[in-house]
Amino acid sequence: MDLSAILPIPDLMAAKNLIVFSPHPDDNEVGAGGTIAKLIDQGCQVTYVIATSGQAGSEDGQMSPDELAAIRKKEQQAALEILGGGRLIFLDYPDTQLKKYEEALGQDIIRVIRDIRPDFVMAPDPWLPYEAHPDHRTLGHQVSTGVIMAPFALAQPDLGTPVPSPAIAYYGSAWPNTVIDVTETFDRKIQALSAHQSQFSPPLGPQLMMYLTLMAQETGRPKGVERAEPFKVLTPHHLHFNAFTWQS
Numbered sequence: 001m002d003l004s005a006i007l008p009i010p011d012l013m014a015a016k017n018l019i020v021f022s023p024h025p026d027d028n029e030v031g032a033g034g035t036i037a038k039l040i041d042q043g044c045q046v047t048y049v050i051a052t053s054g055q056a057g058s059e060d061g062q063m064s065p066d067e068l069a070a071i072r073k074k075e076q077q078a079a080l081e082i083l084g085g086g087r088l089i090f091l092d093y094p095d096t097q098l099k100k101y102e103e104a105l106g107q108d109i110i111r112v113i114r115d116i117r118p119d120f121v122m123a124p125d126p127w128l129p130y131e132a133h134p135d136h137r138t139l140g141h142q143v144s145t146g147v148i149m150a151p152f153a154l155a156q157p158d159l160g161t162p163v164p165s166p167a168i169a170y171y172g173s174a175w176p177n178t179v180i181d182v183t184e185t186f187d188r189k190i191q192a193l194s195a196h197q198s199q200f201s202p203p204l205g206p207q208l209m210m211y212l213t214l215m216a217q218e219t220g221r222p223k224g225v226e227r228a229e230p231f232k233v234l235t236p237h238h239l240h241f242n243a244f245t246w247q248s
């Protein structure tokens, strides 16, 4: 069923006040860096909310979690500056452990939505098939729940003044319905990713950049643009009791 006549898909590029939720430092740049830069360029106010400090993001274990967290916070700050700058909030939950803290995380998400009053939020798509990272699934689910709960005055009254639900744009979605031309900002996305030096040293860094470049070209081709990023954009009405959302 085509729901678009009764539930139009909001225009992501009309966002004026955006919260980008991320499980770890670097996910926002991987999934949406070109679009975030483009939105900042046109005056959109951007707030990053990073659920963990990325303190488990090392395979050699040479650094302590606290040392790595300090480095990754600086890298995230630098990356956001390259994209154009914005507010940066770390919730400091333990990396890889979000599932254990799901209830508190969900409350933090509602609190920050009610405080910042965004018209759009972004998050990783928790329904991505084969997504094995539990932090990505947990955060995506909790942001989706926060979007539909934010307006209910009698639900969680201690978490701030209720606000209208924002629209949501999932990055890393298998069923995108929105393609953003990022030809002009793609180089900044790659520079911002390069700021995450602790994560993207060779050989992974160059491989990731090549993958993202090919994906951006592939995504843009049907639209006749050089480079693009895909999103699944939904309203709160798509996110409850709606059997056709996956086709929207």
Ligand SMILES: [Zn+2]
Binding pocket: 023, 024, 027, 136
């Ligand atoms: Zn991640």
